[in-house]
Amino acid sequence: MKTLLALVLALASSVGAGAAAPVDDLQALVDAAEPGTVIDLPPGTYRGDITIDKAITLRGSGQAVIEGTGTGTVVTVLAPDVTLEGLVIRNSGDSLDREHAGISVKAPRVRVIDSRLEDVLFGIFLYQAPDSEIRGNTVQSKDLFVARRGDAIRMWESHRTVVEQNVVDGARDLVLWFSDDVTIRGNLVSNGRYGLHFMYSDRATIEENALIDNSVGAFLMYSEGLRLRRNLISGNNGPSGYGVGLKDMDGSRLEDNLLVGNRAGVFLDNSPRSVEQTFEGNLIAYNQIGVLFLPSVRGNAFWNNTFLDNTVQVGVQGGGQFGGNTWTRDGIGNYWSDYAGYDADGDGFGDVPYRLDDLYDYLLDRNPELMLFADTPASRALDLAARAFPVIKPRPKVEDDRPLIEPPAIPDPPVPLPTQSGRDLLAVSTLMLGVATATILSTRHRRSLP
Amino acid sequence: MTTEALPRNGRSLDLPERAQRSSVAAIARKELRDAIHSRWFWMWTAAFAGLAAVLAIAALPGSRIAGSASYGRTAASLVTLTQIIIPLMGLTLGAQTIAFQRESGALRFLLSHPVNRTEAFWGLYLGTSAALTAASFAGFGAAGILTALRSGSGEAGSFVRITLLAWALLLAMVGLGMLISTLARRAAAALGSAVFVWLLLVFLGDLGLMGTAVATRLSVSALFFSTVANPVEAFRLAALASFADSFDILGPAGTYAADALGSALVPVIVTILLVWVAVPVSIAWFRFRTRQDL
Structure with missing residues (x-):
């Protein structure tokens, strides 16, 4: 133990001497440590790649940089109960086949806390590492084409792991395989491919995450008992x-999520297989399609959700016989921004059902290329004409008997929704009004022909 | 109506260019003043500004709930409104210029002045365009101010681009209207044709393409290019590009267009719109200059 301290002091003084050159002996330092040791790394750059094969804690207070060789995985953890905290980990190799990562973990109960991973292919790779904890880290992948990047966090057979308060920007996916009972909470994932992707991972709790500006928000497959709450997607x-895509899922519960401005807010493919799925209190707004179903999907229940100004509120890909989903529960329907009914008795529910049976929507479901005409006067004229002369009366896709007149309370987003100052718009608009006024006034005092 | 009696306005051709310009400006100013003193100008201005304001106010609850994501929706509604009203304004008023003035004798009176037909034509075009520019800028200005003030959220760059594209559409429609005006024998026929062309561009063309796409499985490339050939659609798609993240939101045809044209996508669409600005009015000018019976 004394030797170790001496070594650390020696290292510290060599760093203190001002050399920015990487310290060579981090692996030696780790090799010399007894299990259970806490190694506090002074600020400085340490040469990777290293392998940790005993239960130690490596702590760097945010200024200890482990610089990889650029040919492999920077930190490989082979022993349980290792903690990595406050480290900066840089420069992994770039082979997707060999899964070069910033941190690769192959043992249970490992904690990766408050660390920063930069210029790494994969960020944190957990392989058979149950009961681990990934908290407060930042991951930035290499600047490659998105499919050539690695996954920010990748988990394989790591049950009960907690992934919390991490920030991932510009990586590929955050992906889980065969990992039951995981908790994914408070993470921010942006500018990647899949914000969140998992398969065969039962009873996951996913809450208060922000999945923003990815190719796909959360795509969840072949799992049961998912709980997805209060996320901003x-x-x-x-x-x-898709904001949230569910494929071959069972018994999922989606509550109080904000699904805003995606291509499709929710996409349902063969979900549920047998156990009912519920959607309650979600805001589904400004998506191109609010909820997109494959035609055979049934057994989903929606109530107390807000369907606000989606270009198409509910779409059925490919048309076909669609039904068997519920739009009212316990006398509570959903809020539909395009509801044209009324509430004469003032009980907060529309007196006529909300029916989604637009002719354009109907055609669109069968001919997706007609999306080119979404929002045109022509497509609206088509709907009006079909309503006035119901020669073709599509079967309604949605029938909500108890539509809400006012939208329910909207959950607070985990991170603030982007807003913009109106100042520039105010300035240019005033300028436009000025041009209009000047044009009109210019005719005031002049006489006409020469 | 015989034109032999009209003086051949060769005289002003000998004048310096500045004098020609000033007579174009004078005719334009007179046209503009007549327009502004007419009822239809205020009706159009009030209708467009009023509807645009209603759209801006209708979008408010959403912007409070969903932040700037709601701007896309406000902009999309504004684009739809523009698609309907601007062509109707431009076509009907463009169609009224020459045909109406010929029937009322105003054109003969105008041409009895020392101006040639080229000056008269461009004067009428510029005056009508200026009046409609004022009307549309008033509408966009009102909508923009309401959006900015009431919700504190808006994308100025996109808004300016939509306004400029709408202005290009307006000029194209005035030019097309004037072409109709030079082709029609009578004023009523010119107006009727203008309304028909409006129906064609705004509704029937798209509906026809939708029908064709459904009935014949039109390829997405054919669908996209026959859609964007329509100036009203060229305006819409170019405007959409200013606030949508990608053309993927337009479905397979949009994805095809984005893939096929890449970074040339928006320039190509804008060029189509500018061709529509330049070509009809040039043909109209050519006809008006060479056909003395008009």
Whole structure:
């Protein structure tokens, strides 16, 4: 133990001497440590790549940089109960096949706390690392084409792991495989491919995350008992830009999420298989399609949600016989911004059902290329004409008997929704009015022909 | 109506260019003043500004709930409104210029002055365009101010681009209206044709394409290019590009267009719109200059 302290002091003084050159002996330092040791790394740059094969804590207070060789994984953890805290980890290799990562963990109960991973292919890779904790880290991938990047956080058979308060920007995916009972909370994932992607991971709790401007928000597959609450999922606009995509899921519960400005707010593909899924209190707003179903999907219940100004509120991909989903529960329907009914008895519920049976929507479901005409006067004229002369009466996609007149309280987003100052707009608009006024006034005092 | 009696206005051709310019300006000013003193100008201005303001106010609850994501929706509604009203304004008023003035004798009176037909034509075009520019800028200005004041959220860059594109659409429609005006025998026919062309551009063209796409499985490339050939659609798609993240939101045809044209996408669409600004009015000018019976 004394030797170790001496070594650390020696290292510290060598760093203090002003050399920015990487310290060579981090691996030696780790090798010399007894299990259970806490190694406080003074600020400085340490040469990776290193392997940790005993239960130690490596702590860097945010200024100890472990610089990889650029040919492999920077920190490999092979022993349980290792803690990595406050480190900066840089420069992994760039082989997708060999899964070069900033931190690669192959043992249970490992904690990665408050660290920063930069210029790494994969960020944190957990392989059979149950009961681990990934908290407060920042991950930035290499500046590569998105499919060539690695995953910010990748978990494989790591049950009960907690992923909390991490910030991921510009990586590929945050992805979980075969990991049950995980908690994903308070993370911010932006500008990647899949904000969150998992398969065969039952009973996950996903809450208060912000998945913003990715290609796909959260795509969740082949799992049961998902709980998705109070997340902000917005601006996910790739070719299959779903806010939340559920494929072959069972018994999912989505509550109080904000699904805003995605290509499709929710996409349902063969979900549920047998156990009902519920959607309660979500805001589904400004998406190109609010909820997109494959035609055979049934067994979903929606109530107390706000469907606000989605270009298409509910879409059915490919048309076909669609039904078997519920839009009212316990006498509570949803708020639909395009509801044209009334509430004469003042009980807060519309007196006529909300029916989604627009002709354009109907055609669009069967001919997706007609999306080119969404929002045109022509597509609206088509709907009006179909209503006035109901020669073709599509079967309603949605029938909500108890539509809400006012939108329910909107949950607070985990991070503030982007807003912009109106100052510039005010300035240019005033200028436009000025041009208009000047044009009109210019005719005032002049006489006409020469 | 015989034109032999009209003086051949060769005289002003010998005048210096500045004098020609000033007579174009004078005719334009007179046209503008007549427009502003007419009822229709205020009706259009009030209708456009009023509806645009209603749209801006209608979008407010959303902007409070969903922040600047709601701007896209406000902008999309404004684009739809523009698509309907601007072509109607431009076409009907463009169509009224020459045909109406010929029927009322105003055109003969104008041409009895020392101005040639080129000056008269461009004077009428500029005056009508200036009046409609004022009307549309008033509408966009009102909508923009309401959006900015009431919700504190807006994208100035996109808004300016939409306004400029709407202005280009307006000029294209005035030019097309004037072409109709030079083709029609009578004023009523000119107005009727203008309304029909409006229906064609705003409704029937799209509906026809939708029908064709559904019935014949039109390829997405054919669908996209036949849609964007329409100046009203060129305006919409170019405007959409100013606030939508990508053309993927337009479905397969949009994805195709973004892939096929890449970074040239918006320039190509804007060029189509500018061709519509330049070509009809040039043909109209050519006809007006060469056909003395007009």
